[in-house]
Amino acid sequence: MSFKTAIIGAGSVGFTKKLFTDILCVPEFKDIEFALTDISEHNLGMIQAILDRIVEANGLPTKVTATTDRRKALEGARYIISCVRVGGLEAYADDIRIPLKYGIDQCVGDTICAGGILYGQRNIPVILDFCKDIREVAETDAKFLNYANPMAMNTWAAIEYGKVDTVGLCHGVQHGAEQIAEVLGAKSPRELDYVCSGINHQTWFIELRLNGRAIGKDELVAAFEAHPVYSKQEKLRIDVLKRFGVYSTESNGHLSEYLPWYRKRPDEITRWIDMSDWIHGETGGYLRYSTETRNWFETEYPQFLEAASKPIDPAKRSNEHASHILEALETNRVYRGHFNVKNNGVITNLPQDAIIESPGFVDRFGINTAAGITLPEACAATCMSSINVQRMSVHAAIAGDIDLLKLAMLHDPLVGAVSTPEEVWQMVDEMVVAQAAWLPQYADAVPAAKERLAKSKVKTREWAGAARRNVRSIEELRAEKAGLKQAG
Template structure:
């Protein structure tokens, strides 16, 4: 087979390498072209050198090109994969820093909450530019695979306004299933069957079978509470499991910021999170992790390049959906996964226009969703609260309506649990002014927002958050890795 895959935001080096090697684990896919594009020439050249080394080491006919000219990369592409972060770590730092001044303590801030909503405002205009290019220069009926957060908002905009064939992809379901298999003592992940449904980052394991035996709430709660690690790291998720009756896909830290109950006061935050790793609820944890990862890659790049000389091992193919979807579409080997698509009745008690994450099957006819799923009422209520925020956020981004944007932020569950309307209005003004370089749709609103900030009487505070850690130096990271290696 010979076709072209374009990867936008390919400077996301670790993830691009994973996608690349996964796809090349499919025997039929060795004679294809990868077209890499990014706004950073520096990052592009670094990742291209790594992928070229993989091709050379494995003696493959695969072609790798790299360009900052996005349209050139998309010309004739059958598949387009996006993993962009518009504004980079600079804008992301404001997504965490500014809401903290108003008492909003986020762990990740990339899905909803104040940070995720502004992240969507930066991404959606760019996503629509991608869609325009796909319609005009990519292969007819090219498929757009979106890995970028905020997943639901980006996918919603691409489908409703971009008018391209789009699916959103995430790995939260797989990671949650791995935990469940672990606590239930499964010898392999293949022993666990499940139906997981909801919206991205709020997906629920509504049916679990271990070797065909149905697993109920009480057994699952007991298994998690008995686990020596998860009982400590996933306290919030276990509490939600007890109250809702089903387990959530998302990490302790992610889930904590989508709900109005666990991060509303500093003492509550420290009660429910665990500081052994960022993903369990640390304030700004993913920002710290992303900063450290970028710094580590820049410093240790020669090691990454050397590691690229190893043979590709199909046994190490990851459970990221992209390679398996492409394999099913091109070879008709059926793949079952969980995909982000427009609802249109797939989940009976969620709105039809929502972007849902639910089971589907892929073959040459495309992605075919399993329809007629009904969520438990508490799960549906939680999802609908987020869907309403997502819908307003997407429409605000398209229209450039700053008042609608403020209403979207006001209705966010965690923001509403912490902040007053006056605080929300000022916070959004401050975020729009700080991120104006990435928000062209709000250019007309920035002068008035700046003027309001100059006369505002709403009080703020400089606050690091309830559970903040400093970014570690390269020397500290080296010492930690050496200690782990020695211990293990």
């Protein structure tokens, strides 16, 4: 087989390498072309060298090109994968820093909450540019695979306004299923059969079977509470399981941001999180992790390049959806996964226009999502709160409507639990002014926002958050990795 796959934001080096090797685990795909594109020539150069090394080491005819000219990369592409982070770590730092001045403590801040909403405002204009290029220069009916957050907002914009065949992809469901299989004592995650449905980062395991035996709430609660690690790392998630009756896909830190109950007071934050790893609730945890990862890669790049000389091992193919979708579409080998698509009746008690994440099957006829799923009422209510914020956020981003943006922020569950309307209005002004370079649709609104900020009497505070850690140096990371290796 021969076709072209373009990766936008290919400078996300580790993830690009994973997608690349996963796709090349499919024997029929050895002759395809990968077109890498990014705004950073430096990052493009690094990832192209790594992928070229993989191709050479495995004696493959695979073609790899790299260019900062996005349209050139998309020309004739059948599949387009997006891994972009618009604004990079600089804008992301403001997504965490500015809300902290108003008492809003986020662990990740990339889905909803204050950071996720602004992240969507930066991404959506760029997503629409991608879609325009796809319509104009890619293969007819090319498929757009979006991995970038905020997943639901990006996918919503691409489908509704970009008019491109789009699916959103995430790995939260797979990771949650692996946890459940482990606590239940399964020898392999394959022993667990499940139905998981909802919206991205708020998907719910509404049906569980282990080797054909139904697993109920009480058994699952007992299994998690007995686990020596998860009982400490997932306290909030287990509490939600007890109250809702079903387990959420999202980690302790992620889930805590989408609810109004666990992060609204500093003492509550420290009660529910775990500091053994960023993902369990640390203030700005993902920002710290992302910064350390980028610094580590830049410093240790020769080691990454050397590791690329190893043979590709199909047994180590990851559970990221992209390669399996391409394989199913091209070879007709059926794949079952969980996909972010427009609802259109798939989940009966969520809005038709919402982007939902739910089970489906892929074959040569496309992605077909199983319809007629009804969520437990508490799960649907929680999803609805986020969907309303997502809808307003998408519409605000499309129109450049700062007033609607403020209303979206006001209705965010965690923001609303922490901040007053006056604080929300000022915080949005401050974030839009700080990130104006990445928000072209708000250019006309920035001067007035600056004037309001100059006259504002709303008090803020300099606060690092309830559980902040400093970014570790390369030397500290080396010492930690050496210690883990020695302990292992």
